[in-house]
Amino acid sequence: MHPCLTCGACCTQYRVAFHWLESDEVTPGGVPAALTERLDAHRLCMRGTLAPPIRCVALDAEIGQRSRCRIHPQRPSVCREVDASWEFGKPSPQCDKARAAWGLPLLTPADWHWRDGAGNDPQPDDDDRSPSPPLAA
Numbered sequence: 163m164h165p166c167l168t169c170g171a172c173c174t175q176y177r178v179a180f181h182w183l184e185s186d187e188v189t190p191g192g193v194p195a196a197l198t199e200r201l202d203a204h205r206l207c208m209r210g211t212l213a214p215p216i217r218c219v220a221l222d223a224e225i226g227q228r229s230r231c232r233i234h235p236q237r238p239s240v241c242r243e244v245d246a247s248w249e250f251g252k253p254s255p256q257c258d259k260a261r262a263a264w265g266l267p268l269l270t271p272a273d274w275h276w277r278d279g280a281g282n283d284p285q286p287d288d289d290d291r292s293p294s295p296p297l298a299a
């Protein structure tokens with residue numbers, strides 16, 4: 163399982179600030195404006211992250227057990243830019259710092275072995291529920 167689904171720590175550690183143009187008030191499908199507040203002339207931030215204690219209003223989690231972002235498809239660009247450590251072959255300082263703050267072990271390359279196995283499976287979804295491939299013309 164993806165480690166972020168049992169974590170959520172980074173959504174409780176940082177101010178989540180981004181340009182107001184990312185709001186769904188101006189960009190269809192953008193960050194829900196109701197979950198944001200004004201930070202300064204050019205930036206909004208996610209409610210719950212302006213000042214400590216930080217916990218993003220969009221976070222649905224028991225940290226270290228289960229976690230999801232309620233607005234995942236619409237989350238701000240800064241959230242998309244935070245990598246989990248070793249997900250892309252290198253540690254992530256933001257991930258490590260957040261997990262350490264909760265006393266969670268830092269991720270290691272071994273936390274991604276499940277993905278290697280799935281990637282090496284030529285038919286990873288072949289459990290009789292996969293759609294049939296299109297017929298050759």
Ligand code: SF4
Binds near residue numbers: 172246247
């Ligand atoms: S702290 Fe790391 S593992 Fe936890 S949710 Fe954030 S990126 Fe994922």
Ligand code: SF4
Binds near residue numbers: 208233238
């Ligand atoms: S918007 Fe989602 S991913 Fe970003 S900090 Fe909030 S809960 Fe986390």
